[in-house]
Amino acid sequence: MTDRYISKESLGTLITTVNKSGGRFVAPVLDARQVVYKEVASIEPVVDDYILPRNSYKEVAFPQTEVIYKYELNRAGVTIDPVEIEARETIVFGARPCEAASLASLNSVFTWDFIDETYTKREERVVVLSVGCINADDECFCTTVNLSPKSTTGSDVALYETDNGYIATPITDKGKAFVKTYSASFADTPKGEKRKELIDPEKIEGVDLTKLGETLAKTENYDNPKWAELTRKCCGCGACTYSCPTCHCFDITDEGTAFEGERRKNWDACQFDHFTLHASGHNPRDTQYKRYRNRFMCKFHIYPTKFNSTGCVGCGRCIRVCPVRLDITELMEAMSK
């Protein structure tokens, strides 16, 4: 399929058309002084001057909190009502190429030994329209993890900014089908409309992913004093995990009374001190650096070796959002030596 073009006006029509046909259109908007992905019904709130939204769009397939089933206990016995998974067509517009690579990683976790339908059924209906970056900030490090604003991994349609719209390159079958379904919004590229130049963020010199993987694979490095030295400042909040596009841990909790209520699947974070607390009272990750080490190992050892996928896409959200400015790339550098 050849490149298509979508003007900003047609994008507006696309948003309303998707909404009218019962789909969701998710795009970056300004909310409480920050850019976030949110459902939109029209183009008005959509912004285009941003590096990355604060949140990850993983939440369209893996919501922060959701009801799995409802329960009721009465004289007749126990009734359990599973909740229908609402999987609507969801268009994610304005995803950055780094982040687009993340859904594949989440897929490998949620389909590994058990198919988690609460995730897969929604993910199947997600169409990712990535927009290549023309700007980056100090925290961006996609090129250090072998991605770049040019990457198309995970994008269904890769969009590239022009002066008045976007040039659209369909990548996957899903993307091609999308462009076909909504063909009225797409046109041939008008004369004079050219792709703006993509930025090329500088690679962090001291990081070597192969060496990093080797370091982490060696069990003797598990107790390397560097872990504590570099990460004991971690305050143990979940800001990084909850903004991260590849973090996927969740907790199951019951809400209600003994007689009726609901069972929920909620995001959880390995950075919380109670995450690994055993019923016995023993906590194998009893200090913060051990929790941080787990998160780091998950990204750069477990994901690559167990799932052969990208654990970290270099979006830099965890650095931007960290209240103690713990910079994951500094640790990547230290562990590459």
Add this chain to the structure above:
Amino acid sequence: MGKMEKELREKAKELLESGEVAVVIGYGFNRRKTRVTPVFITDPAETDKLVFNALCVNNLSIYLTRKYKDVQRIGRPAIVAKGCDIKNIVVLITEGQVKREDVYIIGMTCEGVAYKQELLKEKLVPEIMPVKCHNCDVRNPHVTDTVIGEKSDFTPPEEPTGMVFDKIKQIESMTATERWDFWNEHFTRCIKCYACRQLCSLCYCEQCITEKNMPQWIETSAHPRGNLAWNLIRAMHLAGRCTFCGECERGCPVNIPLNLVNQKLVLTVKNAFDFESGYDENVHPPMIVFKEDDKESFIK
């Protein structure tokens, strides 16, 4: 490097070399030297890493609490602290969390810091300073073992001023429904990352009420009900203790105006008990003391 930094490094070196402290908890630059981050200096040769400037927004007193067992294991700490940070250390002392003699306080005179590090471009201007700095009465740190820096002659305004105070007045004039809507709108954004709790040195409980799950007192789900419950319970637990250091609001990744809650608590406690926390390490906060002449009868 400024004169203050030079003095700070010398002092840190002296403390570590003499063995008076085992670790200096302070601020250091990141790799790009664009932001500062907490550092733990144990080697006298590494005291050059310490910096002090308007980016030093973090309240490092969290590292004195029992949550940080591995920091405690290093040994007696010295802490680089601004006046506002010292207020939190004072509360920790009055609540029996830290013994005064167990911490060496390096008090830094301060001309204000940025509300958030990313706001600081070239130099500190009043517009990017948090409300606490504009009304600061501890620019000359009040409980210290040593003071670094020239004496500040800043006098805070008689009546505290700033956006937080204006907004509180505005909220007070709202109807109950309007207030409910205002707070729900903000709390709905909460993602339950607990950065507010983790950055608060006065949230030192090893088991927070949200983690008590038999039964689950506070719903952990990030739905409006759970978010409201969490934010209200945290506010209540800080009444009479919060020093308005502003760390919770600074760390909040979704910009919930927590400073409004906290300053309102500070004002309420001041009106009811004529008490402001964080000034005197020998005076206990009103919520944890019992007085025989208490005018309320229910407690007797």
